[in-house]
Amino acid sequence: MAALRNALRSPVIVGPRRGVANKAYPDHIPLNTFEHAFLTVGTGLAALLDPKRGDMVAAFGELTAGPVLPRLRDKMLATGEGRAILKERPRINTKTVDIAALSDLPEGTLGRAYINWLERCGVTPDTRAPVHYVDDPELAYVMQRYRECHDLYHCITSMPVRVEYEIVVKAFEFANLGLPMTGLAAIGAPFRLSAARRDKLKQYIPWALRCGGSARSLMNVYWERRWNQDIEELKRELGIWDPPPAVWGKPLKETTTTTKREGL
Amino acid sequence: MRRACVQSIRRSTRKTVSPSPISRFNHTSAKSSDSALPENDELPRHTHFGFRTVAEGDKEHLVRNVFSSVASKYDLMNDAMSMGVHRLWKDDFVSLLKPGKKGPIKCLDVAGGTGDIALRILDYAREKYADRETAVDVADINPEMLQEGYRRFKKTMYHNTPQVSFTEANAQDMSHIPSNTYDLYTIAFGIRNCTSIPAVLEEAHRVLKPGGTFACLEFSKMTNPVLDTLYDQYSFSVIPMLGTIFAGDRESYQYLVESIRRFPVQPEFAKMISDAGFTTGSMCEGKGGAWTDLWGGIATIHTGVKLE
Numbered sequence: 001m002a003a004l005r006n007a008l009r010s011p012v013i014v015g016p017r018r019g020v021a022n023k024a025y026p027d028h029i030p031l032n033t034f035e036h037a038f039l040t041v042g043t044g045l046a047a048l049l050d051p052k053r054g055d056m057v058a059a060f061g062e063l064t065a066g067p068v069l070p071r072l073r074d075k076m077l078a079t080g081e082g083r084a085i086l087k088e089r090p091r092i093n094t095k096t097v098d099i100a101a102l103s104d105l106p107e108g109t110l111g112r113a114y115i116n117w118l119e120r121c122g123v124t125p126d127t128r129a130p131v132h133y134v135d136d137p138e139l140a141y142v143m144q145r146y147r148e149c150h151d152l153y154h155c156i157t158s159m160p161v162r163v164e165y166e167i168v169v170k171a172f173e174f175a176n177l178g179l180p181m182t183g184l185a186a187i188g189a190p191f192r193l194s195a196a197r198r199d200k201l202k203q204y205i206p207w208a209l210r211c212g213g214s215a216r217s218l219m220n221v222y223w224e225r226r227w228n229q230d231i232e233e234l235k236r237e238l239g240i241w242d243p244p245p246a247v248w249g250k251p252l253k254e255t256t257t258t259t260k261r262e263g264l
Numbered sequence: 265m266r267r268a269c270v271q272s273i274r275r276s277t278r279k280t281v282s283p284s285p286i287s288r289f290n291h292t293s294a295k296s297s298d299s300a301l302p303e304n305d306e307l308p309r310h311t312h313f314g315f316r317t318v319a320e321g322d323k324e325h326l327v328r329n330v331f332s333s334v335a336s337k338y339d340l341m342n343d344a345m346s347m348g349v350h351r352l353w354k355d356d357f358v359s360l361l362k363p364g365k366k367g368p369i370k371c372l373d374v375a376g377g378t379g380d381i382a383l384r385i386l387d388y389a390r391e392k393y394a395d396r397e398t399a400v401d402v403a404d405i406n407p408e409m410l411q412e413g414y415r416r417f418k419k420t421m422y423h424n425t426p427q428v429s430f431t432e433a434n435a436q437d438m439s440h441i442p443s444n445t446y447d448l449y450t451i452a453f454g455i456r457n458c459t460s461i462p463a464v465l466e467e468a469h470r471v472l473k474p475g476g477t478f479a480c481l482e483f484s485k486m487t488n489p490v491l492d493t494l495y496d497q498y499s500f501s502v503i504p505m506l507g508t509i510f511a512g513d514r515e516s517y518q519y520l521v522e523s524i525r526r527f528p529v530q531p532e533f534a535k536m537i538s539d540a541g542f543t544t545g546s547m548c549e550g551k552g553g554a555w556t557d558l559w560g561g562i563a564t565i566h567t568g569v570k571l572e
Contacts, residue, residue: 035501042509055512243390 003256009025025137027130039133041062048188053161055129060144062133068178069139075143075217082220088139090224092148093126102227109157110234111227122149122251145219146177152223156231156240157211161247163189164197168243177219207243213237218236224258293334300405311459311461314522323459326432328406328518331377333456335408337511338378344506345517349452353563354380355482357452360556360565367569368397369447372436375454376402377409379416379428381488386422399426401446403433414458421423436463444473451482456527465540474571478542484533484564491560493562499524530555530564540570 022030031039041065047056054164076082090096102111118124134140139209150169157172167189174182186205190198216238226234235241305480310322334341342350363369363385371381382400387396404410410430422428426568433440435458449468458464460558468478486492499521507517528536531547538544544554544567556565 034506038502039505039508042505046509053512058511059508213335 010180025140027132028135028137028140029132030134030135032236036133037142038062044184047185051192054127057181057185058129058131058147059133060184061147062131063181064136064180064184065143067182068180068205069134069136069142072146072177072179072217072219073139076219077120077241081222082217084140085145085222086141086222087184089145090222092152092223093128093142093231097125097224102201103146105227106230108225108230108235109227110229112246113231114152114155114227118151120251121154121161123151123161123254127254130150146173146179147220149223153218156218156235156238157208157243158246159243160246161252163248164193164201165204165246167193168203168208170206171208172212176208176215176217176250205248211240214228268443271366276314277374279462288517299508312523312526314519316522316524320459324405329456330519331406333513334410334511334516335377335406338409338412339380339507341510344484344510345503350563353481353558354384354452356558357381357479357565358384359387360449361385361390361448361479361568362388362461363448364393364395368395368399370445371398371400371448372441372446372470373400373402373448374433374449374451374468375404375457376452377404377406377413377454378451379413380519381452382413382428382451383417383420383422385448386427396427399428399429403431403435403438405432405434407432410435434459436467438467438471441471445471447473447476449476449478450480453483455482456523457482461528461533461536462540465537465542469570474570474572476570477568478537480533480566480569482527482533482564482566484527484555484561486531486561487557488560530557530561530566535565537566539566540568541570544569546567 003243024030039059043056043060043063046053047060051057069164073086076086098197099115102115102205105115125148128144128150131140131147133144134143150173153173154161154169157169159169167186170182170189171186173179190201218238221238272528310317312318312321313323313326314467331338346353352387359383363371367387371382371385373379373385376382379402381401385400386398389398402410402413404413406518410432414430417423417428417430431440435454449472451464451468455461455464460556465478472478486495501519502519504514507520508514534544534547537554545552547554549555549557554566554568
């Protein structure tokens with residue numbers, strides 16, 4: 001009832017709600033309670049019915065992140081590396097990350113492993129959509145950082161991008177970071193899989209939950225400063241051990257076509 | 265007192281097309297930064313694109329881009345946004361026109377992209393008057409929309425018959441069509457996207473035969489202010505969200521709802537039709553009037569006849 005009253009009160013005389021002046025950051029789309037609820041349900045259903053809609057997964061993640069983002073931000077503030085990330089707000093895309101330089105690094109380093117992973121899966125870091133629905137700019141950055149680091153989580157857990165392994169990584173992220181969308185995806189998405197593929201998940205999910213839960217919070221890792229670090233040493237430092245080996249398929253064509261795998 | 269103020273604010277936001285519009289609901293975020301004024305003395309003419317102000321030359325391709333991006337999901341989106349009611353409006357529109365009542369006619373359906381109106385005209389003539397000679401030429405500026413229309417017509421009995429044709433054309437300049445060709449000119453939910461409404465009306469007048477009818481179905485202003493507020497809420501809140509969810513494209517649907525608010529109100533548009541040389545009913549709503557409101561003014565049918 002209050003939401004309805006608020007909704008009726010907001011436009012026309014009171015002034016623009018989504019005006020440029022009301023935006024906390026350029027891509028911000030402020031929502032009122034009704035819109036927030038509507039979009040949460042809508043994007044959740046859309047993501048469940050068509051998981052390839054990366055933009056829907058991303059939006060659902062933002063809309064459900066609510067109380068978890070401040071906790072994540074506080075965890076970041078508790079460590080030096082996390083504070084550096086929040087201060088400098090590094091971004092991961094082909095403009096900020098020197099792909100050529102990383103390719104030149106020796107095998108066994110994080111940077112080289114990342115490039116190898118990108119090539120093996122046929123994806124590019126440029127397809128992460130901007131955050132729209134988080135009101136606080138710093139929390140929006142935390143969400144954006146999570147989205148852009150998602151590929152690095154894939155890399156460090158040696159998981160390809162096929163649907164089953166995405167679910168594994170989501171379970172890992174849920175145990176590690178606590179974002180509701182990751183948990184909901186890990187629970188809901190397997191229903192879309194055939195029984196055979198769901199069985200395969202049984203090998204990985206226990207590992208994902210145990211490893212994700214016991215590892216250090218991955219949001220506190222300043223990846224850009226660690227490109228040269230030996231990846232096995234990094235994994236030991238973070239408390240991550242290898243999962244059962246995955247089955248890698250053919251690379252996707254993200255780098256060559258205009259298909260977007262936004263979000264995640 | 266307050267309502268009068270509100271209404272006067274609303275009227276002023278409708279009528280002025282000032283360079284910095286008083287926007288109630290902002291608005292499509294400006295992808296291109298506001299263009300600096302050119303050095304020479306001649307300023308480019310501007311028009312509205314939703315609540316943005318753009319150079320006239322740009323509006324056409326901006327609109328084209330909007331419809332290219334919505335084309336494949338256009339019908340689904342219409343159903344979602346209007347909860348299926350747009351079908352009733354289109355049915356009412358065609359029923360009012362009674363195509364085929366006085367014998368087979370040649371129709372031009374402008375901005376008819378996906379073929380909703382064309383199909384209804386042909387079906388109406390066939391079912392009510394056993395008319396298989398009435399022909400509709402569908403014209404649209406956007407090739408993707410025309411393709412959707414063509415694909416839909418392939419599922420009907422009119423495919424590959426002379427009863428329907430699809431042509432890419434700009435409503436403001438259809439010089440490939442000789443004057444005095446058509447008995448009926450329809451434009452449904454398209455005229456608000458055109459850069460210059462008077463130019464469209466002039467072309468319509470030219471291509472119609474003497475005695476021909478001009479009919480326009482378009483979103484308009486709701487007459488009841490309370491319902492209008494609720495409608496605003498729905499438009500600016502729900503429709504862009506539906507665009508995000510169904511089509512992954514918030515901006516195009518934001519444009520669509522803004523373009524509705526920019527369109528002239530019923531009496532103004534009726535006057536524009538009259539100024540273009542059409543003979544309309546009296547300046548009022550309903551029987552004998554120049555326009556008919558549907559669902560309280562959410563959509564309105566304007567008609568005019570070319571007498572000479």
